[in-house]
Amino acid sequence: xxxxxxxxxxxxxxxxxxxxxxxxxxxxxxxxxxxxxxxxxxxxxxxxxxxxxxxxxxxxxxxxxxxxxxxxxxxxxxxxxxxxxxxxxxxxxxxxxxxxxxxxxxxxxxxxxxxxxxxxxxxxxxxxxxxxxxxxxxxxxxxxxxxxxxxxxxxxxxxxxxxxxxxxxxxxxxxxxxxxxxxxxxxxxxxxxxxxxxxxxxxxxxxxxxxxxxxxxxxxxxxxxxxxxxxxxxxxxxxxxxxxxxxxxxxxxxxxxxxxxxxxxxxxxxxxxxxxxxxxxxxxxxxxxxxxxxxxxxxxxxxxxxxxxxxxxxxxxxxxxxxxxxxxxxxxxxxxxxxxxxxxxxxxxxxxxxxxxxxxxxxxxxxxxxx
Ligand code: ACO
Numbered sequence: 504x505x506x507x508x509x510x511x512x513x514x515x516x517x518x519x520x521x522x523x524x525x526x527x528x529x530x531x532x533x534x535x536x537x538x539x540x541x542x543x544x545x546x547x548x549x550x551x552x553x554x555x556x557x558x559x560x561x562x563x564x565x566x567x568x569x570x571x572x573x574x575x576x577x578x579x580x581x582x583x584x585x586x587x588x589x590x591x592x593x594x595x596x597x598x599x600x601x602x603x604x605x606x607x608x609x610x611x612x613x614x615x616x617x618x619x620x621x622x623x624x625x626x627x628x629x630x631x632x633x634x635x636x637x638x639x640x641x642x643x644x645x646x647x648x649x650x651x652x653x654x655x656x657x658x659x660x661x662x663x664x665x666x667x668x669x670x671x672x673x674x675x676x677x678x679x680x681x682x683x684x685x686x687x688x689x690x691x692x693x694x695x696x697x698x699x700x701x702x703x704x705x706x707x708x709x710x711x712x713x714x715x716x717x718x719x720x721x722x723x724x725x726x727x728x729x730x731x732x733x734x735x736x737x738x739x740x741x742x743x744x745x746x747x748x749x750x751x752x753x754x755x756x757x758x759x760x761x762x763x764x765x766x767x768x769x770x771x772x773x774x775x776x777x778x779x780x781x782x783x784x785x786x787x788x789x790x791x792x793x794x795x796x797x798x799x800x801x802x803x804x805x806x807x808x809x810x811x812x813x814x815x816x817x818x819x820x821x822x823x824x825x826x827x828x829x830x831x832x833x834x835x836x837x838x839x840x841x842x843x844x845x846x847x848x849x850x851x852x853x854x855x856x857x858x859x860x861x862x863x864x865x866x867x868x869x870x871x872x873x874x
Contacts, residue, residue: 540722542786544665546677547717548871550611550708552604553841554597555586555701555828562698569694576698577826581804585701585829587686594625595632597704598682599639601837605678606640609708613641616708617674618667621649622656622681622833624735624862625688636680645678653733654800654861655723656833657681658869661707662721668711680706683832688735690760699802700761701829705837716852720787721869722779729864732767735759772806772860776868777813780858783868791815794870795853796843800860801825801835810858822848822855832861849873 621633633647682704739754851874
């Protein structure tokens with residue numbers, strides 16, 4: 504099963520009262536803007552893991568590919584290198600490695616995982632990867648599905664998993680994976696975008712818990728009015744099948760490359776991310792002063808600096824590993840969180856304000872109290 508954008512699912516399981524009314528957006532983007540905001544989801548993270556491909560492409564390597572320089576890329580984005588899957592490698596393999604680590608840290612038996620959600624926009628299989636990841640991990644009692652919400656995917660999947668765990672269902676444990684390989688879908692002749700993306704996977708185990716730790720509040724939005732700013736659209740070629748009469752012209756499937764208006768996405772992110780973080784903090788009944796760590800989707804260091812400054816937070820509180828991985832889309836938040844937890848930076852009880860943003864357009868925030 505594959506779900507496009509989490510909010511449809513949230514509307515089914517979260518109830519209509521989870522949604523507020525629409526409000527206006529920038530003059531460029533006029534469609535309705537939907538929002539889901541709520542307080543504690545009654546679940547907490549107990550394990551985290553991540554994996555990235557071995558192959559590294561540095562900024563200097565890219566100087567041989569497009570007209571660019573290490574200096575331009577590092578000063579404009581904060582990225583030094585990215586990890587990429589080679590031809591025979593799979594996103595499912597990375598996701599499984601990340602999931603294994605998260606399960607080990609959690610101490611949960613794979614057979615006790617009830618739900619596996621794989622947030623991805625670049626699955627190995629268009630029908631979805633979650634079920635094979637679950638099978639590879641031995642999560643034989645889990646229901647699995649993919650969720651597509653671009654770089655907001657991990658955030659939306661965490662909120663979606665929380666809705667299942669919080670509901671009076673028999674689900675107790677969920678594995679949420681964020682995994683992407685946008686190197687497969689980048690135009691390697693387009694210097695505006697090919698320098699940004701890398702591949703990777705991260706995973707988190709959530710368990711039902713009504714205590715004071717875990718997902719304390721969230722807010723999520725999407726607006727298709729901004730679709731043109733960032734997309735990866737279908738482009739089939741005509742395929743005639745000889746049905747009676749004149750035949751039928753069907754479409755043989757393939758996709759274009761990532762198309763992005765970097766400046767507009769940049770403006771959208773720096774405008775909306777501080778707002779969505781404040782909404783989630785308010786839903787969690789916290790303020791910026793309560794936040795120990797700010798963890799944003801790793802897209803551009805200048806976006807992180809601007810958002811931190813708009814919130815009045817010092818850069819020392821910003822978790823970032825963008826320099827080493829580039830933008831790994833749905834994987835970026837769990838990879839950075841995994842490194843921060845394993846290095847001892849994030850400690851039990853710390854409050855982490857997370858925010859994802861990207862194609863759709865989509866954006867969301869979740870406030871976590873770790874451990
Ligand atoms: N090397 C050298 N020069 C370059 C490169 C490059 N790789 N790319 C662009 N340039 C040039 C441009 O052609 C332009 O030249 P010109 O002034 O002669 O026209 C100049 O540099 C400035 O270009 P801008 O686009 O204005 O550069 P900007 O400072 O905006 O940085 C960037 C571009 C890095 C893409 C930035 O806009 C950005 O980070 N945007 C946000 C992207 C993002 O966050 N995406 C997240 C979502 S991803 C998802 O959801 C899948």
